[in-house]
Amino acid sequence: MMDRARPFVAPAYLFLCLLLGGSAQGYWGNAALRLAAIAIITWALVERNNDPLPHSLKQLIILAGLAIALVIAQLIPLPPAIWAALPGRSQFVQGFQILGIAPGAMPLSLAPYDTIATGLALLPPFGMFAAMAGLRGYSKAWLAAALVGGAVAGVLLGILQVTSASPESSPWYIYRLSNFGVATGFFANSNHMAALLLAAIPFIAAFGASIQENAKDVRLRSAALALTGGGLAVIVLGLILNGSLAGYGLGLPVVLASLLMLIRSHAKLVRITLVAIALSSVVALSVLWSTPVSRDATISVSSRQQMLATGSELVGDFGLTGAGLGTFAQLYRANENPNRVDTVYVNHAHNDYLELVVEGGLPAIVLLLWFFVWWGRSVLEMSRSPAADQYALAGSIASAALLIHSVVDYPLRTAAMSAVFAMSLVLIVQSRRSAASDRDIRPVRHLLVA
Template sequence: MNRIEKFTFYSFLALIVWLPIPLGSNRMWAWSIAEMWIAFQCLLLVIAYRGKLPFEMVTRYRILIGGLVLFQCWVFIQTLPLAWGILEAVSGKSAEIYNLVGAPEGFISLDSRMTRVSLFKGLAYTLFVLNAIFLINSSRRLKLVALAIVISATLQGFYGAIIVLLKIPESPVFGYTQSGVATGSFVYKNHLANYLMLSLCVGLGLIVSQLHVSESGSWFTRIRRLIEGLLSGKMLIRLCLVIMVIALVMTRSRMGNTAFFAATTIGGLIALLFYKDKPRALTVLIGSVIAIDTIVVGALFGLEKVKQRLAETSLAGESRDQVVIWSLDIIRDFPFTGTGMASFYTIFPMYSRADIGFYDHAHNDYVQFMVEAGIPATLLLGSIVLYSLWRTFNTIRSRHSKTMKGVALGCMMAIIGMLIHISVDFNLQPMANAATFILVLFLANATAVLPAVGSLPVKVTDSSKYTNKVKVSPDV
């Protein structure tokens, strides 16, 4: 194994853990660090493969990577200065606004500077997936990446819960005021809740991938398996899930908790109906997550307060629904081109009809993407997500590999949870959440195409030729 390539993979794992630490990578200095980190990994891969990357591996992910590339091309077009005739033909409303302020040139984007910033973030996401394609090339590495997500979220959950339980008034590092709800190293509680929800689903899939699929056997065999399970790494992952559930409840996030409960319920039912060679313990595991984690553990650490917030929620007391309604007018004026990525806070005050405070996001990522990118580009991204969701379903229904089916189930639940949660919040805006979700989409596709045994393309001669070095994997 090329040592540089191996170092790059462990750097990739470290990046997964790092992303949420600096305020969810939701500050320019923080996401700039991540962008440089990703670019450095690309450089290391070029060095490891001596400039001849095995691009045939990319074809197995052509829908995912192709969709991301096309979207970034569109964002790039939004930042280009256009002749007035072309701009009027493409986006008459944008031309009208630029003419109104006497601008010397016009763009599709109404905030071209911030759209360029968004473009660099989007390119980093695309390179992040490209790095994952070259690095995550075996079932063992697939499990290590899933484990890195679980470890990262466990650290976030433990840190967030401890801050609340010890009633520390300010966060130790950045000095943000703590209001009695878990935020971890994020600034916004719903972003932590979303990150925990994604990671919980991936962790649950990781446990499923380790369940026995053989016959139940005698009582002696069952007891032996029970003891083995209690002493195995599977139990450590289970404890990590408990910590994450505690922190998720302590965020007091209404939709974060609802999304997790709905995702595990829907994903669990799909697994029980379609899972190929279903383990006997699968029903017990899903039931325990819903019953023990959500109800028992949640009752001890504040689920009642989450229920109270849900009960007290009303449209009369919320202004976020007005933001969504008024944002529909923006979509009506810019249906095809959008106003430019990251331009919502610039354009929304023009459409606000009352003093409801400052909103830099729509609190609905479906609406915000249609506002900023336009309806066609939003549908492009949506098709990638739905395609990945479909691949997870095909994997759990048709593959024999325990690892692939288990991780695919976790990815399915994570995607379902994210689709629910972004309907009321802006969870795709922080880099930590967006990159983790994109990684989940990659894993969803990887479970469909990676072999059950380790198949690593490695360099074997100085003439830069490659071959498949196959090794037996414990995966079944």
């Protein structure tokens, strides 16, 4: 029974993440996803086998372990003298002195409960990783179907949202704080819904290309083409209803990258497409960088440049040790110009890399650089391998879109998109063509006996 269920664990968990993990406001949904992740991780550890893992996958496991170690290290109590000597702690030491309180042992994190919450938020992507790399036996087609199905369901919900007579009181918006008036689907933030739609595009293309490659029946190929076209049409409709500039700006490079699945054998076209992808990505980031963070903000958080300036000051204040994971919002409010404060508050830096550096210091910088080296090398090896299939390429495109989007937003802070990201990373290093088609991939050697 368990073996029969194994191929459906990863797709089912991904689909649940897309439905329940669209915002930190969904306390019960996120709690359920984390409990499910713990069960999946436990199952994967109990049933682990001695089959060798790819080198790239082992490195990814090490990176995940180091991320957990960083969370734990920030919670270890430090002697008062050492804690007081850390960068950025002098103002807190003065506060203790004013209150007449002698500080005891303190952890590196200034907000340890928020650090614990940040660590628990890693469970859904780790659960997705365990379902694929640990349990194995997953179906790539079912994973793509779960991702696209979640995106299409979000678009259908978005149609109900934008057609509501009064969006602010509409029952179709799931979260109390949301971008009312546009299609957010199962998310609270329209940009995060756009990130899901962008990630779905390459997997729709991969699904269609895979059927086209393996199907011998002309009618089946035609049906695959029709399904691919229909799926892309729904995604485009969702992007229009969503109204996210990130979706519009990154849509072109994602579509161009997805076309690589159809022209991989044409080296010249591939080079031209790669140049077009790079240029369109730079243009998209430039446009997004100059646009307001919030549609409602008038002063405080309307400028990414202002948030970068304040965030950079925090990097200087807390130096190489960081302030602790989950502390950025509180630190920003304590350091922003009071004359520029309005009714809209900052919950994240809208630049995940800046936020991680503020909170994690030098260890976070090292982990980020190591990850980017790992990702770049894995994608390069995948692109050169004749055994890599369309789903591996789709994973590289989806993960690249999310990494670029993280420069101007925080899509990976949601359980939904972090699970999509984890799935994409595993597919980059594990998704391969079936053994039956390997004869067509690798040249056959003949032994001639005279």
